[in-house]
Amino acid sequence: MRVYLDNNATTIVDPHVFEAMEPFFVQKYGNPNSLHQFASDTHKPLKEAMQKIYAGINASNEDSVVITSCATESNNWVLKSIYFEYILTGRKNHIIISEVEHPSIIATAKFLESKGCKVTYLPINNEGIVEAHTVRDFLTDKTALVSIMWVNNETGAIFPIEEIGEICAAKGVLFHTDAVQAIGKVSVNVQKANIDYLTMSAHKFHGPKGVGALYMKKGKELTPLLHGGAQMNGLRSGTLNVAGIVGMGKAMEQAIDALDFEMSEVKELRDRLEDALLEIPDTFVVTPRTKRSPNTILISFRGIEGESMLWDLNRAGIAASTGSACASEDLESNPVMEAIGAEADLAHTAIRFSLSRYTTGEEIDYTIEVVKNAVNRLRTISSSYAYAPEGHESKL
């Protein structure tokens, strides 16, 4: 049996999405910017897709939702353009992010820091959540931007975006949120939440890889990151990814339709998995369920190093994660575990299970069985549970 429980890394493309994209490869392959029928064939489907994307986040028609190549591009765009417009010109000198943002925010902020921008990395509390008042505490007259993710990719923790949006609006500071893990999992409404910029990525909600978007509120349009042939009204040049945009539109429509299902059925499966895993002694979950997106669990099994757990899961056909996929090549511990101040012994033991609307009850039952066996086997090997003779002073 193959079970995919790594949906915060990427998701299966919804068959309807795939079907919607297909005509734009070998039939309607025109460049939308050309002057002929091949181009015109793409215009209506593109407009419809854009309307679905706008509707999905309740953007007004006056706002700009610019299609990018990925969330990393969108996040880079916001931070770097703010740097060009506000920091480099000396009008402001400071941005605020959280210490658990995605690497595309953290690494970009660090880069800007090396260029003279001041960066505040807001802490998370022991539930893994950025508290809104901390934003207020660190805002200064020189703060150009606050960028806080909507839902954390590791824990699924939902951050108080509406509250943070209000604080920023009251102070007249620009507010960006990386909503990559929020779309299709929680209700996202840019107008209700005082958001100036919002990042999303199609492949996290059953759309294709290689398509992201950046929402920009009317009047808050950023300096382009990519200059060129003035596509997307000059905001983001580059030949339009027609199939990708159509796919993203369809995926957004499906995700919004499935939101109730996500919050009921997917959540129920997640809770079933979590309840069963918590029956295993010495296991710990980060962030209370009520403050988490419906599909995610970050759980620690004492005495079992994360990669060895992934090994046993993978042998049984189950895909999970020890952290963000970007980090799986290095040897470091889970950054969120460190940030919440979890016991040091648990820093290397976190495993993330992330479900989707394609996850079945049968898959969850199978996963529970496999995890229980893996815990037994790996704890037998583990030095944490090993015999020591009388008088042996453990150094582990």
Next chain:
Amino acid sequence: MGIDSLIGGTIWDEYSQKVCELMNNPQNMGEITQEQADAMGAKLIVADFGAESCGDAVRLYWAVDPKTDVILESKFKSFGCGTAIASSDTMASLCKGKTVDEAIKITNIDVEKAMRDTPDVPAVPAQKMHCSVMAYDVIKKAASLYKGVDIASFENEIIVCECARVSLSTLREVIRLNDLTTIEQITDYTKAGAFCKSCIRPGGHEAKDIYLVDLLAEYEKEKLGKLADSGYDAPFAQMTIVQRLKSVDKVIDENIRQMLVMDGGNIEILDIKENGSHFDIYIRYLGACSGCASSSTGTLFAIESILKDKLDQNIRVIPI
């Protein structure tokens, strides 16, 4: 950089078959209890190394024959990834039947080699070599407990890169002998820094007392010490032509000109030209120097050697 570096593979693809088999089914996993050791007439040694908070920990059990110092039985328990478990298992295997003194000689490199499927393909990817180091350290710990001595007494030199076991003295020597200026060069010459990369600079997986960047900085400083006389921070080879002329003039001013003037002469710098790997400095003798016999022998030699010493070994002085 290059094609192989652009799309990262999974580290698991680089594990040898042996590593995978040992991870799935470790052969020496387990414990030796006091009772079991007593039954063998052996001394029980239980050694710990690493820490769960660091991501790797191992407990090694030895039953040692007190009369012959032979390790009769060797078992392990490990907290860590697949490589850590497989390395601990291999290490425990290698200890069996050896005397404690022989076991101390087992290095992490021996452990890694023992896990290879074919002699010239590494058993684990470079960044996982680090996991085998712990297997080596825990042997020393066990031996120190058995012998009742300090663990430091087994190490007679400072190791900078533990994965490749490259010592401080080797690194210092190789850097100077080959005039190495980059981390990549050090790695090419010595393999230091090729594995877990902790020894390259602070901020890696493990904190170190000394890093490769420190050694490069130390050597660079040593070279710059020579160059301080030029009045510029950059080495002679990296200076602009104007800087080169000025620095040569400065060195001559401070070290040579005075003596020539006392003898009623002087020199003038005409030009500096790069000639292959050499810097040819064209000079003209003035006043009394112009007819002096020593101007093409002793004086010339003195000028050239001072400029070489202060600025660059590849300087040649050519009088016109």
